[in-house]
Amino acid sequence: xxxxxxxxxxxxxxxxxxxxxxxxxxxxxxxxxxxxxxxxxxxxxxxxxxxxxxxxxxxxxxxxxxxxxxxxxxxxxxxxxxxxxxxxxxxxxxxxxxxxxxxxxxxxxxxxxx
Amino acid sequence: xxxxxxxxxxxxxxxxxxxxxxxxxxxxxxxxxxxxxxxxxxxxxxxxxxxxxxxxxxxxxxxxxxxxxxxxxxxxxxxxxxxxxxxxxxxxxxxxxxxxxxxxxxxxxxxxxx
Numbered sequence: 001x002x003x004x005x006x007x008x009x010x011x012x013x014x015x016x017x018x019x020x021x022x023x024x025x026x027x028x029x030x031x032x033x034x035x036x037x038x039x040x041x042x043x044x045x046x047x048x049x050x051x052x053x054x055x056x057x058x059x060x061x062x063x064x065x066x067x068x069x070x071x072x073x074x075x076x077x078x079x080x081x082x083x084x085x086x087x088x089x090x091x092x093x094x095x096x097x098x099x100x101x102x103x104x105x106x107x108x109x110x111x112x113x114x
Numbered sequence: 115x116x117x118x119x120x121x122x123x124x125x126x127x128x129x130x131x132x133x134x135x136x137x138x139x140x141x142x143x144x145x146x147x148x149x150x151x152x153x154x155x156x157x158x159x160x161x162x163x164x165x166x167x168x169x170x171x172x173x174x175x176x177x178x179x180x181x182x183x184x185x186x187x188x189x190x191x192x193x194x195x196x197x198x199x200x201x202x203x204x205x206x207x208x209x210x211x212x213x214x215x216x217x218x219x220x221x222x223x224x225x226x227x228x
Contacts, residue, residue, distance in 0.1 A: 004157070035218075043158070043203065043218040056215055090157050098207070098214045105157025 002027065004093050004106035012112045018079040021109045025072050025093030031055075032074040033103065034066060037088040046089075049074055050097045078111075086113045126225045133191040135222045137204035140185060145209035148216070149178060149189045153200045161189070161202075166209070191224075199226045 005024045013019050025032050033056075034046040045058040049068035066076040072093075078085055088110050092103040127133045139147070145166040150158035164171045164178045164187075171178050177190040187204050201221040207214050 042220040043205075045215050045217075048215075058215070092157070103160065103216075105159070107155065107157050 004091060004104050006089075006091050006106040006109050008109060009107065010110045010112075012114065013081050014114055015081055015083060017081050018077060019081060019111060020075055020077045021089055021091075021111075023074045023076075023091030023093075023106060025074070025091075026104055029093040029095050029104075030072050031094045031097045032068055032072065033092045033094070034074070034076050035090040035092065036060070037090055037108070038086075043090070046076065048097055055097045081113045083113050086111060123220070124223045124225070126227060127194050129194060129196060129226055129228050131194055133189075133194045133198070133224060133226075135189045135191075135202050135204075135224065137187040137189075137219050138185060139187060139204070139206050139219075141206060141208060141217070142182075142185065143209050144206040144217075146207040147178070147180060147187050148205045148207075149176075149187075150203045150205065151198075151200045152203065152221070158203060194224075194226050196226045196228055199224055 004026055007022045023032055031050045033048040036044045036046055046060055047054055047066050048056040052068045063079045068074045088108040090108045091106045094103045148163040149161040151161050152158040162173045162176050162178050164180050169180050175192045179188045191198055201223050203218055203221045205216045205218045207216050
């Protein structure tokens, strides 16, 4: 069974631009969570989607948004990029929401904002 | 707010020795705890989990101990190998409700010396 895939793996953007990251979950998994990982803050939960609905949301500004499609693939969007948005963005898929150990992570998208 | 933290940001051990990674949590309402391992360039990978009605759980070469009295979680790795070198994260999940988020610690870097 293929793992979680994220595209692109690396991205360089400038301040003020917007970016869209993509995540394809494991086949059969319907829940997708997004995390931001930085050295100083660790893993910070962004949001979780299940059956195309946002089930949970972390404490991030409205510039961060996401969506999930009917095939469970998910995208997250960051508008008006700031230097502090530079981070590794991780996507995790699971069969259902709120599952802990059954979360499988992708390799992440490394976003650099200059 | 509630948070999960780690006592030691880095740990260096000799190959073959046992490793102990500690984690303190502050939310007494959490009912589920997980340890993840993250190798360089990869997303976190599930190691072992434990529910709050248990105080010990063993896996292959790993043991998780939970002390609810002092809100402390530890991960013990037996006969540490070079392949165990990674950053280890503990995470907790709040009890109750359908929208329970994982709250992550900052991570401990484990370096195994040959």
